[in-house]
Amino acid sequence: MNFEEIKELIKLVSKTGVGKVQIEKEDCKVVISGSKPSAEQPIIVQSPAASAAPPIVTQAPPVIETPKEGAPKSPEKKEDDNLITVKSPMIGTFYRSAGPDKDPFMNVGSTFKVGDKLCIIEAMKTFNEIEAEVSGKIVKVLVDDASPVDYEQPLFLVEPA
Numbered sequence: 001m002n003f004e005e006i007k008e009l010i011k012l013v014s015k016t017g018v019g020k021v022q023i024e025k026e027d028c029k030v031v032i033s034g035s036k037p038s039a040e041q042p043i044i045v046q047s048p049a050a051s052a053a054p055p056i057v058t059q060a061p062p063v064i065e066t067p068k069e070g071a072p073k074s075p076e077k078k079e080d081d082n083l084i085t086v087k088s089p090m091i092g093t094f095y096r097s098a099g100p101d102k103d104p105f106m107n108v109g110s111t112f113k114v115g116d117k118l119c120i121i122e123a124m125k126t127f128n129e130i131e132a133e134v135s136g137k138i139v140k141v142l143v144d145d146a147s148p149v150d151y152e153q154p155l156f157l158v159e160p161a
Contacts, residue, residue, distance in 0.1 A: 006030060083139055086156040088149045089130065092123035096145045111137045118156060121149065135161040
């Protein structure tokens, strides 16, 4: 795959709004992420590993519901208005505990203070401990253990102390 072909793929991803494209040929592997309109979109070109070519992954745009014309437009009071969302600071794999046989760092109802470990995110074979930036109580865990997470993906809903 030459440089011109890669440039054409980048143009195609930016025009179509596809979230991520992975292409693997005999001599190289190309991954193009285009989910956010930014100048810092990652483009990775690697030597091939002896494996089957991964499928091309596309993300559907979010569905936005619009209220019907006859529906009242009164603002609804949500019970989670006072909650803080803890988001992932990186792309990786989310783990609730330090190991499969260990207890989770946080469960629903767990209280914590600033600096306490909330979870671990593995990125590029490095385990990053995610620490609390506020004190509070876990109201909801939004991600399953050992699941992939994206940058700024919500992980926990927290009731601040």
